[in-house]
Amino acid sequence: MLNDIFTLIWKEWKEVFLQRSSGRMGLVSLLIFVGMFGIFLPLQSGVEWLVSPMSMALAMWMPIFLVLGLVTDAFAGERERHTLETLLASRLSDTAILFGKIGAGVAYGFTFALVTLIVGAVTINIAFPAGGLKFYTPALFFGGLAFSLLTCLLMASLGVLVSLRSPTARVAYQKLSIVMLVIVLLPTLLLPLLPEDLQMSVQMALQNINWGAIMLVAAVVLIAAVAVLIGLAKARFQRAKLILD
Amino acid sequence: MTAVAIRTRNLTRTFETVRAVDGISFEVPSGIVFGFLGPNGSGKTTTIRLLLGLLEPTSGSAEVLGFDTATHADDIRQRCGALLEHTGLYERMTAEDNLEFYGRVWHLNAAERQQRIHDLLDAVGLWDRRKEPVGNWSRGMKQKLAVARAMLHRPQIIFLDEPTAGLDPIAAVALRDELAALVQQQGVTVFLTTHNLAEAEKLCQQVAVIRQGQLMMIGSPDELRLRQGGSRLEIVGRGFTEAALSILRQQPQVKEVTRQDQHITITLKDDADTAPLVQLLVSQGVQIDEVRRGKASLEEVFLTLMEEDKHVE
Numbered sequence: 001m002l003n004d005i006f007t008l009i010w011k012e013w014k015e016v017f018l019q020r021s022s023g024r025m026g027l028v029s030l031l032i033f034v035g036m037f038g039i040f041l042p043l044q045s046g047v048e049w050l051v052s053p054m055s056m057a058l059a060m061w062m063p064i065f066l067v068l069g070l071v072t073d074a075f076a077g078e079r080e081r082h083t084l085e086t087l088l089a090s091r092l093s094d095t096a097i098l099f100g101k102i103g104a105g106v107a108y109g110f111t112f113a114l115v116t117l118i119v120g121a122v123t124i125n126i127a128f129p130a131g132g133l134k135f136y137t138p139a140l141f142f143g144g145l146a147f148s149l150l151t152c153l154l155m156a157s158l159g160v161l162v163s164l165r166s167p168t169a170r171v172a173y174q175k176l177s178i179v180m181l182v183i184v185l186l187p188t189l190l191l192p193l194l195p196e197d198l199q200m201s202v203q204m205a206l207q208n209i210n211w212g213a214i215m216l217v218a219a220v221v222l223i224a225a226v227a228v229l230i231g232l233a234k235a236r237f238q239r240a241k242l243i244l245d
Numbered sequence: 246m247t248a249v250a251i252r253t254r255n256l257t258r259t260f261e262t263v264r265a266v267d268g269i270s271f272e273v274p275s276g277i278v279f280g281f282l283g284p285n286g287s288g289k290t291t292t293i294r295l296l297l298g299l300l301e302p303t304s305g306s307a308e309v310l311g312f313d314t315a316t317h318a319d320d321i322r323q324r325c326g327a328l329l330e331h332t333g334l335y336e337r338m339t340a341e342d343n344l345e346f347y348g349r350v351w352h353l354n355a356a357e358r359q360q361r362i363h364d365l366l367d368a369v370g371l372w373d374r375r376k377e378p379v380g381n382w383s384r385g386m387k388q389k390l391a392v393a394r395a396m397l398h399r400p401q402i403i404f405l406d407e408p409t410a411g412l413d414p415i416a417a418v419a420l421r422d423e424l425a426a427l428v429q430q431q432g433v434t435v436f437l438t439t440h441n442l443a444e445a446e447k448l449c450q451q452v453a454v455i456r457q458g459q460l461m462m463i464g465s466p467d468e469l470r471l472r473q474g475g476s477r478l479e480i481v482g483r484g485f486t487e488a489a490l491s492i493l494r495q496q497p498q499v500k501e502v503t504r505q506d507q508h509i510t511i512t513l514k515d516d517a518d519t520a521p522l523v524q525l526l527v528s529q530g531v532q533i534d535e536v537r538r539g540k541a542s543l544e545e546v547f548l549t550l551m552e553e554d555k556h557v558e
Contacts, residue, residue, distance in 0.1 A: 085299070091319070
């Protein structure tokens with residue numbers, strides 16, 4: 001089973017990198033992404049970058065947009081390019097195909113999160129050499145990675161579920177983009193509309209917040225959401241239905 | 246391997262109001278090329294999907310290699326290869342990577358994969374182009390690669406859904422020849438759907454004809470030709486008068502006579518002796534240039550079957 005999942009991840013990665021390398025901005029956009037969150041933002045924050053949970057959360061949240069592009073293509077893209085039926089006619093089990101698709105998205109986003117974190121640490125050490133070699137605290141580093149893994153898992157499961165139900169990859173991408181815009185942009189847009197005293201109290205609350213507790217609750221919520229989404233995707237994954245769709 | 250590779254019993258699949266496959270029962274012996282013939286929309290693709298366990302039958306049952314398609318679809322897919330309606334190739338990937346992926350899917354080890362990919366690409370004449378993305382290839386090349394992919398893991402049965410559809414005649418003949426050679430080398434059972442009767446005639450040891458989901462006829466191409474068309478006599482000459490043809494039609498061994506310019510075709514009942522017919526025409530003043538005895542082509546049998554069915558409707 002694991003072997004089959006890795007085989008599918010190998011294929012998905014091969015396809016996504018070939019797609020990116022064939023476009024003018026394909027691989028450059030990945031470098032811009034790493035440059036933005038691994039170099040530019042750490043330089044702006046200074047050594048604070050290595051101890052700030054807020055910066056870590058930002059860096060860990062962003063890879064989900066990379067996952068989005070890959071997972072929306074998972075089933076809808078295969079259906080669109082007429083490769084799905086041949087894949088379904090192979091010896092791969094339902095679980096291997098489903099987890100392979102989810103795993104490809106998770107591994108893709110998580111790898112970039114890890115690379116971004118390491119590049120960020122290298123940037124800080126080069127730009128601010130005083131005080132010897134610096135790195136994230138173990139709690140922050142591993143907590144950040146775990147958070148990244150869960151958000152990528154959430155996005156990949158949601159993306160695969162949407163992709164299973166969409167006729168084309170574009171439709172799947174549009175559906176998921178709307179969800180992401182609501183989740184990410186709505187708080188940003190709504191916050192300035194709040195009365196000033198309320199805004200001040202929100203900021204105060206954020207400064208004094210117990211990030212450890214918040215991360216723990218977020219992790220539990222994410223795990224539960226992932227379990228529900230994978231369950232729904234498994235229920236939705238029926239070869240006959242996928243072929244007749 | 247079991248003696249019977251595929252067995253169906255009253256296999257039926259309905260889509261809302263349409264009965265795509267309507268109670269078909271047949272057996273395919275192991276190690277032959279079996280042609281499943283029928284016009285577009287006759288239920289050929291649905292039958293393949295049912296046999297691969299990709300669709301569940303509405304009623305009836307099917308066994309492939311002794312496994313029930315409804316309960317052991319995984320076991321069937323493990324042992325079969327398929328080239329379905331579309332080639333199913335990943336067009337951004339190279340030919341080699343496409344085969345590499347499916348080689349890994351079927352758990353071939355690295356050395357075996359490498360050897361098999363080399364052998365198959367070499368056999369279909371694509372080894373030199375293995376590093377090219379297949380998206381830019383012609384349809385014929387893609388079909389050949391898809392056939393190679395279907396054979397990669399040495400399956401016991403290969404399902405080929407109209408493998409030469411959409412190919413120009415030269416590419417179709419080339420693919421057919423390579424397919425025949427590959428099948429002979431690998432010794433597999435092939436379940437081939439097609440509406441190309443010449444293809445079926447050349448490749449298949451047994452054929453079944455399906456129309457509107459119903460099985461019309463099954464047997465070897467020769468059996469079908471004899472059963473449906475009987476033998477016939479073609480005569481080229483001059484002086485085919487209506488009187489001569491009328492006398493000819495009255496002969497007990499003659500089923501039908503058709504005339505086209507200086508050429509007549511006589512459809513015979515059973516295996517009738519033809520010499521008296523030639524003598525009769527000569528006695529009626531016909532000058533005969535050439536006499537050929539033959540059987541109706543599979544295409545003619547097929548068209549006759551389709552026509553008969555229309556009349557029944």
